[in-house]
Amino acid sequence: MALHVVVTAKQVIDPDMPLSAMRIADDARQVVTPATLPPVVNGFDEVAVEAALRLKDSHGAKVTVLSVGGQFNLDIIKKPLAMGADALVLCQDAAFANLPDSFVTTQLLAAAVRKIGAFDLLLCGRQASDWDNAQVPLLLAERLDVPVIPLAQKVDVEQDRVVVEQLVPDGYDVVEATLPALVTVSNELGAPRYPNMRNLMAAKRKRPVIWTLGDLDLDADVLSSRVEVLELLLPQRTRECEFIAAEDGAAAGEKLAAMLHEAGLI
Amino acid sequence: MAAAGRGVLVVGETVNGHLSPTTAGLLAAGQALKQDLEGELTAGLVGHDLTAAAAESLQAGVERVYIVDDVLLQDLPVDLCLHALAGLYQATTPEVILFARSPWGRELAPRLAGRLGVGLLQDCLEVGIEPDSRRLTALRPVYGGNFLARVRCAASPQIAVLRSQAYEPLAPDPDRQGEVVAVPVDLDVSQSRVRVVRRVRHEHPGVSLTEARVVTSGGRGLGGPEPFRDLEELAGMLGAAVGASRAAVDAGWVPGHWQVGLTGVTVTPELYLAFGISGASQHMAGCSGAKVIVAINTDAEAPIFREARYGVVADWQAVLPAFMEAVRNL
Numbered sequence A: 001m002a003l004h005v006v007v008t009a010k011q012v013i014d015p016d017m018p019l020s021a022m023r024i025a026d027d028a029r030q031v032v033t034p035a036t037l038p039p040v041v042n043g044f045d046e047v048a049v050e051a052a053l054r055l056k057d058s059h060g061a062k063v064t065v066l067s068v069g070g071q072f073n074l075d076i077i078k079k080p081l082a083m084g085a086d087a088l089v090l091c092q093d094a095a096f097a098n099l100p101d102s103f104v105t106t107q108l109l110a111a112a113v114r115k116i117g118a119f120d121l122l123l124c125g126r127q128a129s130d131w132d133n134a135q136v137p138l139l140l141a142e143r144l145d146v147p148v149i150p151l152a153q154k155v156d157v158e159q160d161r162v163v164v165e166q167l168v169p170d171g172y173d174v175v176e177a178t179l180p181a182l183v184t185v186s187n188e189l190g191a192p193r194y195p196n197m198r199n200l201m202a203a204k205r206k207r208p209v210i211w212t213l214g215d216l217d218l219d220a221d222v223l224s225s226r227v228e229v230l231e232l233l234l235p236q237r238t239r240e241c242e243f244i245a246a247e248d249g250a251a252a253g254e255k256l257a258a259m260l261h262e263a264g265l266i
Numbered sequence B: 001m002a003a004a005g006r007g008v009l010v011v012g013e014t015v016n017g018h019l020s021p022t023t024a025g026l027l028a029a030g031q032a033l034k035q036d037l038e039g040e041l042t043a044g045l046v047g048h049d050l051t052a053a054a055a056e057s058l059q060a061g062v063e064r065v066y067i068v069d070d071v072l073l074q075d076l077p078v079d080l081c082l083h084a085l086a087g088l089y090q091a092t093t094p095e096v097i098l099f100a101r102s103p104w105g106r107e108l109a110p111r112l113a114g115r116l117g118v119g120l121l122q123d124c125l126e127v128g129i130e131p132d133s134r135r136l137t138a139l140r141p142v143y144g145g146n147f148l149a150r151v152r153c154a155a156s157p158q159i160a161v162l163r164s165q166a167y168e169p170l171a172p173d174p175d176r177q178g179e180v181v182a183v184p185v186d187l188d189v190s191q192s193r194v195r196v197v198r199r200v201r202h203e204h205p206g207v208s209l210t211e212a213r214v215v216t217s218g219g220r221g222l223g224g225p226e227p228f229r230d231l232e233e234l235a236g237m238l239g240a241a242v243g244a245s246r247a248a249v250d251a252g253w254v255p256g257h258w259q260v261g262l263t264g265v266t267v268t269p270e271l272y273l274a275f276g277i278s279g280a281s282q283h284m285a286g287c288s289g290a291k292v293i294v295a296i297n298t299d300a301e302a303p304i305f306r307e308a309r310y311g312v313v314a315d316w317q318a319v320l321p322a323f324m325e326a327v328r329n330l
């Protein structure tokens, strides 16, 4: 039977959006942006989709993308389909908006993964660019009781095993685990592919499967958060920059060297 | 959920048998929390041959060190470390558990929280205790550092992962004494579900980024891989290491392990020289601990100038050769 790869993807505020467009909401609990600036699929999740599609190219695989959120911009969240994924499952419910903590998100994802059914490999982006927690994949692996390998720069499947080049501070380890397993993917894997015309057209026709809170088989306390957000603040920057005045760049370079030498820094 | 105990447990890390510098900072944070909680400060160590690290923990001011010492933990395999830590938690039931934001801590802490069914405060700059509720609170960057969030634990035990530079380590005192308690935990290889087949390490011809006193760093503004040869030459003259922005890494100009930032290396040099780097918050997350940042950028409005001590608004192609020549003649 063909591999079944499930990829988690989160819709987030575009991290490349100018800071001036991002604002702390009146309740001081979330960051908001003007409706005219669309969200994106979290960059690392797109890389995870790419990893899944490479497995599809080399081994043949069914790729299911799964997302949890309060509200989706369908044009955006369907991008993985346009890249070549086979199915999209959206857990969409007002109760899932601005999920307060990774624990809750994990419970929802775990319930959705169980409902999706048997899978061989779960791929997740290493972290989401909004809260940068890098927690959900690890919690999800614990919850589903599968082996977990974080920070992959290469993912391959050999028979019943996933073989991963896992980034470590000074290089990488080649590690393996028995399927089913969960792997988190880093940008070192390579850039996500652009949608081609055929996949774009196919994606237009595909409808996501949509599940609400009631569709997921959940314990009552699942939405009670383990971490509360009290407030968001703007960081204070205190450093005062001294600009080197000189007639041209070369003179500035020379002056800079003299100043840094004087200060004992070089 | 296990019943909440008292006090603070710092999960220590060892490097070549010694307590890591990151742990020393964690212990300082733990001292402050312990006073607020009126509990005790303990350290938990998992690994093999922990005698030296245990003694160093006591010298750093903890009252007791719990150790899980097993030859299987020699290379700190995460799955087994997690078993060991879960056992250590059951034996000690602390109220607060602190981890360092190292690759190891960042993987272990969430998994332990998952096992215990609690949440955790990730990537904290500072932690504190709310007086009445005894809840752990923290200040942490979000949105790549563009905003800060104040967050609070709502379940026990309360777990936080701290940035290692956040707290100044306390000076060790060799006269301090305390107890070392071995915690028995049954470990066997079958608990490790991930097998390491091969370890590949990059050769370090020069100084390592994390230890360098000076870092010369380049970004997209350099326009290609060749200028990085100049930065390498400059680094050679200054005894420095070369870093890069993610844009330069993603462009394939330099290897991934040169990347400085939120998802790269954190550097804390005396001097950070940034050529053609805009200073996105995700980049600054990895270098804002530098004593002095110098930015060379054509755009006077580039955000990096908000954190730089010295700035040159000019084309690096004019600045760098003159700078290198001047350094040569120092």
Ligand SMILES: Cc1cc2nc3c(=O)[nH]c(=O)nc-3n(C[C@H](O)[C@H](O)[C@H](O)COP(=O)(O)OP(=O)(O)OC[C@H]3O[C@@H](n4cnc5c(N)ncnc54)[C@H](O)[C@@H]3O)c2cc1C
Pocket: A015, A043, A128, A129, B144, B218, B219, B220, B221, B222, B244, B245, B246, B247, B248, B259, B260, B261, B262, B263, B264, B265, B275, B276, B277, B278, B279, B280, B281, B282, B283, B286, B296, B297, B298, B299, B302, B314, B315, B316, B317
């Ligand atoms: C979740 C997430 C994690 C990330 N993690 C990291 C990370 O760990 N590290 C990291 O670096 N980035 C990271 N990024 C990316 C980050 O947001 C920026 O996109 C990146 O740092 C930009 O790199 P840069 O400054 O080289 O490029 P740019 O932002 O394009 O800046 C190039 C600069 O060069 C200047 N310039 C151009 N020509 C010249 C010239 N001739 N002389 C002098 N100056 C010139 C320009 O004025 C500009 O300021 C992350 C992003 C996300 C979303």
